[in-house]
Amino acid sequence: MVLTIIYKLYLDYSDGTKYYPDYITHVVALQAEKALNIVGYESKILPHLEEPSMKLIVRGKYIARVIEGCNSISVVILFISFIISFSGKLKTTLYFLLAGSIIIYLFNLFRIVILSIGLFHYPWRSEILHTVIFPAIIYGIVFLLWMLWVNRFSNIGRKNESRS
Numbered sequence: 001m002v003l004t005i006i007y008k009l010y011l012d013y014s015d016g017t018k019y020y021p022d023y024i025t026h027v028v029a030l031q032a033e034k035a036l037n038i039v040g041y042e043s044k045i046l047p048h049l050e051e052p053s054m055k056l057i058v059r060g061k062y063i064a065r066v067i068e069g070c071n072s073i074s075v076v077i078l079f080i081s082f083i084i085s086f087s088g089k090l091k092t093t094l095y096f097l098l099a100g101s102i103i104i105y106l107f108n109l110f111r112i113v114i115l116s117i118g119l120f121h122y123p124w125r126s127e128i129l130h131t132v133i134f135p136a137i138i139y140g141i142v143f144l145l146w147m148l149w150v151n152r153f154s155n156i157g158r159k160n161e162s163r164s
Contacts, residue, residue: 028109031109032045033045035113039113042059043056051067053066075108076104079142082149083096086149088155104141108138
């Protein structure tokens with residue numbers, strides 16, 4: 001709850017003038033643009049004039065908008081909350097929180113890039129791509145990290161090992 005409140009305050013007090021709509025979302029949009037350009041999809045981002053988001057343009061075609069929910073922070077908060085709830089040794093917990101958060105962030109960025117390419121080539125599949133396949137990827141990664149944590153590093157996992 002504390003992390004959610006902090007994030008809400010961050011969003012409420014974000015100055016959307018320099019980094020629109022907020023700093024983290026802006027950075028994610030820039031990174032998606034650069035990644036798409038690296039893999040050969042000429043891309044650019046532009047501030048959306050009608051809503052707090054960034055337009056993602058691929059090869060001159062408006063493909064998607066990068067909104068606050070695309071920046072992975074709410075997923076990272078969910079991940080961190082679970083890990084803290086089933087914490088292990090302090091050092092191990094902190095390392096896993098950091099590594100897991102980075103993994104989630106990178107998978108989310110990868111998800112945005114692949115989703116953008118999919119939307120560019122298969123716009124009629126946007127509903128299933130955006131609402132089923134790609135959320136399954138990001139939440140699947142979180143689930144796998146949780147299972148790794150509980151079974152290998154948390155106090156619960158160590159208690160179960162000592163019983164065997």
